[in-house]
Amino acid sequence: MKTTARRGPTEEISLEATKILARLIVASTPEDMPQDVLRAAHSCVLHWMGCSIAGSSEPSVEIALAAVSELRTSPQASLLGRSERVDMLNAAFINGVSADVLSFSDTHPATLIHAGGVIGSAILPLAQQRPISGAQWLHAFVLGFEVACRIGLAIYPWHYQRGWHITGTAGVFGAAAAAAKLLGLDEQKTTWALGLAATQSAGLRQMFGSMSKNLHIGRAAQNGLFSALLASKGFTSSEQSLEAPRGYLNVLGNTPNIDAITADFGRRFEILKNTYKPYPCGVVMHPAIEGCIAVATSQDISAREVARIVLSSNPLVLELTGKKRPTTMLEAKLSVYHAAAIAVICRRASQYEFEPAIVLRPDVMHLRDRVVVACDASIREDESRVQIDLIDGRCYEHHVRHVAGSAARPMSEVEIEQKFRGLVQGRLAQHKAEALISAILALEKLDDVAVLAELATPDPSS
């Protein structure tokens, strides 16, 4: 550590946060990972792969791959859920797009970052270029997750409110850190990799509801991996890319909490706070969905009887998922109106209920127009009060205190396994799916992570 006798620790961090973070990344070893962190990482890796495999033939992925195909890339790396291969940077990109496309990703509640898909997509292709053990890879994954969420914590909520899609803009640092670790970069080169990530950080929330939202996850993975690759060859960047007056934290943030980046690094792990979604859509509308399903099921309500549905929710619900009349799957996944309607009509909210055929069904469109959202800042993000008024005058209420999948009511490891099986069903042969689960749940004992990429692609016959 630099000799800074007359400066307190906070001031030191604010003066050289980038270098300190690089030093912490370089110093960390697989042996530093507690057992509960490894288990949390197993769930996160399994869950991300399931989402990517399930999303791998959506239009966002097909179209992105059509563009990449114009480059006639070398077949270096696998695409999850698909039989094509592309070069490692484009594999990071396409796998990132497929991770996000169903809006079914893991969520770090304090920042709304969906980190798993960014970090995993960035470093899986590396394992197909050189032998990487499960222990090394899982450690890099945890480090990358940690870096992304901590940089997010330093600038959330101002950054997100300004209009930045934080999964992309903070995720790129995690991707760079994880890749830097696997490439064995020293402190100098890790510092450059973080700077290269900072200066490629991009992604606007304005894109929500379009394919470009999915692009952010792919580009964060790809740009992070490219940052580490460039730095490994000696490509230089600023060494104060985070903390400088014109560095990342001050240009894309406002009065950042710089200490959040390095305080208790290696002792506190953000991945332990990660959450998983029961429904494939914007996480803030989950409480409303759970409440609507509960009322419709318990009272056996049919859509024809409903006069109106009143959702009392946290204000973020309208801000993030306020699309009144969605016409596509990507829009429906950010429409609390659609979600409430299908929750009542179908009494569930699986991928099927967000497909265009359902989004454009007359009864669904009719009911969603009877949904009213009442924003109330005293209601938490994982909470909702649902009231359904019937035409005949009856009125039912349900209070979701903490929705399933929230930090207070987390999905169990077994439930995540079940979710994975549901996601990959029909896309992977069952023996491959079970082999993938077994490999990931003991990832730190795997000799070569390339096996994961092979198991996550369909058999030629399937």
Add this chain to the structure above:
Amino acid sequence: MKTTARRGPTEEISLEATKILARLIVASTPEDMPQDVLRAAHSCVLHWMGCSIAGSSEPSVEIALAAVSELRTSPQASLLGRSERVDMLNAAFINGVSADVLSFSDTHPATLIHAGGVIGSAILPLAQQRPISGAQWLHAFVLGFEVACRIGLAIYPWHYQRGWHITGTAGVFGAAAAAAKLLGLDEQKTTWALGLAATQSAGLRQMFGSMSKNLHIGRAAQNGLFSALLASKGFTSSEQSLEAPRGYLNVLGNTPNIDAITADFGRRFEILKNTYKPYPCGVVMHPAIEGCIAVATSQDISAREVARIVLSSNPLVLELTGKKRPTTMLEAKLSVYHAAAIAVICRRASQYEFEPAIVLRPDVMHLRDRVVVACDASIREDESRVQIDLIDGRCYEHHVRHVAGSAARPMSEVEIEQKFRGLVQGRLAQHKAEALISAILALEKLDDVAVLAELATPDPSS
């Protein structure tokens, strides 16, 4: 046009600037280009190619190419000044890096955007994928230049002062627009291409003095081309990516001047205001260099006699080029202290005087420590007052009212040709250099622009 009877034109633009811009791009034709605009474009293309060829073996380029080589790309497109070929997106990237590395680029004075290298690098690789006539290509180049500078005008100076490297962050739109035009995108897809550019816009001024500054130009070219390629396949984005409350102009800008983007589009051309540098370094320190050369030459001053050099300059000089003790070429190019020293000692400021051997020479280091910069907001960016005090008490002054290469004293077409010849000397065979000049100065008559890429690469024997 949308029917908006009760809205004035300004309000209409602020409500749908992205779509209006897309419509203007689609409607523009090569026949719309006035003769003086074509001539200005000839100079800009010639100048950019010269800078890229001259910069093509600098470390930033070698290292970036070493990273790209790990991808084993297909040999789709040429690299200016080099014999290797890579895929078209990576060609856009590497050519963009080489365009910037010498800090010798063209400058749009009102925004400080160096547009030529971004736009040219983005669309030259396309001409090696499909037949593109000189008239089409030059038209797309002018359109891209226009779009980049107009989006820059909408957010300058707040955006630049905040810390964004505007050549990258606005340049990506120009690259996307030019590529969209050559790919023949319709209004819908051009709108998406602009949105894809918006959500990939990145680059921090904090990187100045490191290789990552060069990266910004390469990535803007590459990301702009990729935006158009994705949109051409149907990849969607927001359709209000510029003007929405959480769109580009409001997230990366502050109270933007949205009208600047489309007002008089096709009647006023920003490329007519483009300027070219006599010295390969930060443009704001040029007046000081000219003043120092003038005094040192006219009074035959030797460095040993100098007590101090006082530069009265616009405040941007210290803000952008205030590096007191540079150690690398990239740092020296942003050090007014180094520049003043070599201007007095060498009485010129060519690429040679920024090489590490000169940057680290004891007499240069000694003299630069005697340079004092006095900032004065009443002095324009193209102006400087130089005072050199000698040890024996003599004192000489020189006032540079408008530096050579500024808008008020622009480089002539012939001078730009001469600069090109100097840049490519020793890198291209003379017959190729002259053929390239001839082809570019009549670009609108060229059948196939792929010829330019071939002429701009060295013979196997050279």
